[in-house]
Amino acid sequence: MTTTGPRLETLTPKNVEDALAIRIRPDQEHAVEPVAHSLAEAYVRPEVAWPRLIVDDGRAVGFLMAFLDIDWKGDGTLIRSGLWRLNIAADEQGRGYGRFAVESVAEELRRRGGTEMYVTWHPGPTGPEGFYLGLGFEPNGETSGGQTVGVLKLA
Template structure:
């Protein structure tokens, strides 16, 4: 059995409902907005880029990012892998694929924020190489970054 190939694909009129139906485990829902909300927010932020995460031909998640600050930083705004597809390495592959493309776009640092909590993503992001900056936002989110 071959390992599925993970890709980041544009969301189309034909795929948007399927992507909006993807959701994390119940315990994770407080850590990431629903994909429908993220897609709506992206449409009102011209700098935002969002993609569906596929494993071969199956949609398994969602990723969204935007430039930050002077344009040398890229901010991972949203990231989620559907509850039925977690633990298969798709998240790790999707983040690696996203990070690999950033330097060609002029980014030198990838940043993100997360809400601390038992079912939160902190450990996952640390495993991908992100480090805590010590910065905490007013909404309680903590910031991590990775030099590219």
């Protein structure tokens, strides 16, 4: 049996329980909201939220949610898109699913004409800073809610 590798699925009544069952490592829980929180935000902000389940070989391995053309400052002067949430199941980490998720969001943003991708991360030894820096994100000198803001050029 051959596998096709990871893919993104739209959330549906058939797979929402799989998404809700995703658990990250306990030492990462301070750095990202649970999937249920993300789905609630997607429900109340459908105009900017882009939630997807990451599936490989028939199993849910992670969840991502992008933000599309969000009003960053809340005053209409700065519109941005990027990765809002990334939850990779604890026992699936280190297998390239996080990289796949980031690349998938970057591909979607390029498809929509985007030239930059934003992400925020909690600083600290158990945070994902090294992961995002390794993928080419650069801190832009801003913070948002105590988190570092990073940007990846897509052009």
